[in-house]
Amino acid sequence: MSASELTVVGFRLPFRHFSGPPELKAYLHTQISTSGVQPEALVVFPGLIAMGLLPGDFSMLPVGLSERLRLAAGDLEAAYLAVGEELARELGVYLVPGSVWLPAPIGYTHRAALFGPDGRLLGWQEQTHAYAWEAELIPSAEVAVWQVGPLRVGMLLGADPWVPEVARVLTLQGADLLLAPLAPIAPYSATRAMAGLWQEVQQNQVFGLESGLIGPFFDLGVDGKLAVLAPCELTPGETGFFGEAGYVISQQARAARLEPADLSSLRVRYPLLRHLNPDLYRRHWQPRVEGRT
C-alpha cells in the first residue's frame, strides 16, 4: 500500500459474550487475519462489541444502566484498552476496537478509542448526542480529528451520524474520513441508514465507514449494517457505495482503498463547501450562543 492511499476494513458481526480479554482479542484477531488485512490498514469493529466482556446477566440487574455499569463493568476500560493496544501493535494496523459504555460520576458515557499501528492510543471519541431513550447518557461537547496515514479521521457514535452538525464540525476541522462503529437498535431499516452516515459523506464530501453489530444484545436486538462510502461521484455507478449499491447485510467484512487525491480533485471540481454561507449561519447561531434566544 502506498502512502497516498489508505485501506479501510469494516465488519458486521454478531454480539457475543467473552470469558475475558484474551478471548475477545483472539476473536478480533481471527476476524482481521481471515480478512487479509495488511499492515497500516485502518480496521473498525462494530460499536459496543467489547461489551461482550460483561457478564451475561448484566441486563438483569434491577437498577438503571449507569448503576449496572458501576456494579458490573469492573475494569472494562482497562480491558478494552489492553485488547486494542495489543491487537493494533501485533498486526501493525490502525484500529478502532468497537466502542464501550463506561460509568461516569453521574450517568455513563459511550466512547471509542483509536490506536496507531505501534499500539499507541491516538485518542478517544465520545458520543455527543443522545437518543431520547438514552436518559442516563452524558453526551460530550467535543469532537476530535486524527491523522491516519494520508487521511484525517473523525468518529461518530450512537445517534451522531443523524445529527448533521457533528459531521460538519469534523469536516471543517479537516476530517476526510468519518468512522461510525454502530450498534443500532432493531429495526434499523436501509432507509434510516441512508439518512445517516451516507448523507454526511455526501454533504461534506468525505469518505465514510460504517461497521455494525447484529443479533441479541443483552435484552435488546441490534441490527447493524456495513458500508464503505464516498461521494457519489467517486464510486462505481455513482451510488456512494464501494462495492455493490446499498448497505451490506450479507457479509462480515468489507474493505476498500481510499485515495485522498480523489477527494481533493472532487472538491476542486465541485466545491460544495466553498458555497457555505457563514454570514447567514452567524446571524442564526450567534444569538443562541450568546443566550439571546
Added chain:
Amino acid sequence: MSLDLWLMRLRLWLASRPGKAHRALGRPKKGAIATPRVGVVRVAAVQMRFRFMPSAAAFARAVSQLVQQAAAGGAELVVFPEDVGMMLFGILPRFERIAATGSMEEALNRIGPDLSVSSIVELVGSSALRIYLSVFSRLARDYGLLIQAGSMPVMSREGRVYNTAYLFGPRGQLMGTQAKCHLLPMEAGWGFAAGDELTVLETPIGRLAQPVCMDATYFETFRILSAQGAEVVCLPVADPDPSGNPFKSLRGLWPRVQESSVYGIQSCMVGGALDLVFTGRSGIYAPMELTPEGDGVLAQALSDDEEIVLADLDMDALRAFRQEPLIRANPAFIRAYFPAIYRGFWRGGAGGAAG
C-alpha cells in the same frame, strides 16, 4: 444605454402589460375538490417542462393549465419549479432562434458582445418579472390557492442578481420572497449573488418556507428554518445534472426533511434548453415516522415529464411528532462550535481545508 437597448426594453415593457397575460387566462375552471379532513392539507408539486415562452399569453396559458390540474385535485398549496420565470426570457425578440444555438455561451454571444446571464436579467428582467408576478397573483386569486411560484432571477436595486422565490396567498397577495442562499457553482459563474436571510411565512395552512434548490444541499438551511418554526418547506428545483442518478437525487430535500422534522415539497423542472438538461423527480416528503411505508416519501412523480404530484400533509401529526424528538439537542456542543467553526470559510475567503 444605447438607443437600440432602450428601444428593446420599451418593446419588452409594452409586451409585459398584465392585460395580455390576463386575457389568456380566461375564467378559472374549478374542479370537484375533495376536501381533506380537518388538520390535513392537500398540496401539489408541479413537475414542469422547461421551454422559453415567446409571449406573456403563452406563459399564462402554460402555467394556468398546471394550476387548474392541481386545483382539480384538491390542492390548497401548489408549488412550481425553480427558474419558472426564466422561461420568460423567451420574450426577447428573436430569442427562439438564439436559443437554438448549442450552449449558453454561444447564445449570449449572439445577443451581444461581453454579455453574461446577469446582463440578460438586466435587459429583460423587469418586464419578465411584471408578467410573472401578474400571472401567478391572478391565478392564486382566481383559484383561492397558495401558490409557491417557483423562482426567477431578479436584479436588485444595487444591481445584484438573486434567484428569488415568490409565495402568493389565496387573495392574490404576495406573501413573501426568498433569495437563494447557496448557489450552484454555475450560478456563481453567471454572476448571481447569494441571499443571506431565511424567512418563514405564516399562512392559512401553517408556517411555510421557500428556499431554492441548492439550499437543500446544506443542512444549515433547514436547521435555521426549523428553528424559526417552519412546518412545510417548498423547494423549487432545476437540477442541471444530466445523469438523473437516483442516488444523487437523495442528497437534497429528503434527508433535510428527516434531519429537521418538516414536510418537504420538491417541484422539479424537467427537459432543458441550450446546453442545460434538467433532471429530477418531484416529490412530497415527510419524516419517516409519518409515512405509511416508513420511507419518508408521501408521493413522488412517476415520470420524467410534466406531472402533478399530490399528497395530504397531516399538520397535527407533524406538530405532535416534533414535541418528542428522537434525538436530544446538545446546547453545549452548539455553543462550543457554532458559528465559529465556519471561520476560514467566509465567502470569498480561502475556502478552508476542503476547498
